[in-house]
Amino acid sequence: MxxxxxxxxxxxxxxxxxxxxxxxxxxxxxxxxxxxxxxxxxxxxxxxxxxxxxxxxxxxxxxxxxxxxDKAMGSAYDAYADDLARPRMLAEATAVVTKLGLIEAFPKRADYRDLRDYGRELERHCGLKPGSALRVTGQTLAFDPSRKSDGMAFATRYEKLFAAIMYATATGDLNGFDLIGNDIAGSR
CATH class of the missing domain: 3.30.1340 (Histidine-containing Protein; Chain: A;)
Structure with missing residues (x-):
């Protein structure tokens, strides 16, 4: 047996x-x-x-x-893990912004006086009205657009912006991004 x-x-x-x-x-x-x-x-x-x-x-x-x-050790570990993931994230984000036609003349954070101006330029670059979807909260950008009931139209409208944010994060130009939920921000 x-x-x-x-x-x-x-x-x-x-x-x-x-x-x-x-x-x-x-x-x-x-x-x-x-x-x-x-x-x-x-x-x-x-x-x-x-x-x-x-x-x-x-x-x-x-x-x-x-x-x-230990919060400091946790932050150090997260930074380590982020550094490992960054090349893959950058390759994926580059492919998406290239496919969407956003790679050419992509805004660089260093070219803008402050985060608010950079966020407005990201919106403009993605075909949106500056100030319509992003706002600064502390040291980060927050996605806080007016609320629309049609989910597919909403997703299509902001597809380029999310791709741009992913790319800016992967390149190191954007070090913080928040999503504001319907229950938190309410309707504009």
Whole structure:
């Protein structure tokens, strides 16, 4: 008779990989989140993570969400992950803005006095009235257009703007973007 070894739950596989990265198992929580159909990895302060472990943590986590109790370490990890994703994101965003005819004379942030002026130029470049969809909130641009009931017309109207925002973010010209929901902003 052959003994069958039961499969290890994915959360335990991830936890073991994180331990192999040098993290203390007691300082790592890996739980399955039914809503997102994925794992949530929380690394507590007492895990004593260093930036040198980020590559191993990323490999262990795969596509799963990683959060840190230590906000500074979490920000550093997010920046690391963003840097890894940037070349792919830039290639994808470049392909989209090229397909939509936006790549030529694309506005550069450095050419504008402030974020408000840059946002207005992005709108103009995408064929929209300046000031009609973007506004500055703090150090970011927020998408806050007038509310329309026709979802397809809305999506078509702002397709170029979303592509431009993705491209500006991928190039590093835009370091923050928010979506204002109907329930937050109300109708204009």
């Amino acid at each position: 052959i003994d069958v070894i039961p499969a290890m739950p994915p959360t335990e596989v991830i936890a073991r990989k994180l331990v192999a990265c040098g993290l203390d198992r007691a300082a790592v929580s890996v739980t399955w989140e039914a809503e997102s159909e994925g794992a949530l990895i929380v690394i507590r302060r007492d895990a004593a993570v260093s930036a040198g472990q980020f590559s191993c943590i990323r490999d262990a986590a795969g596509v799963e969400f990683v959060a840190f109790d």
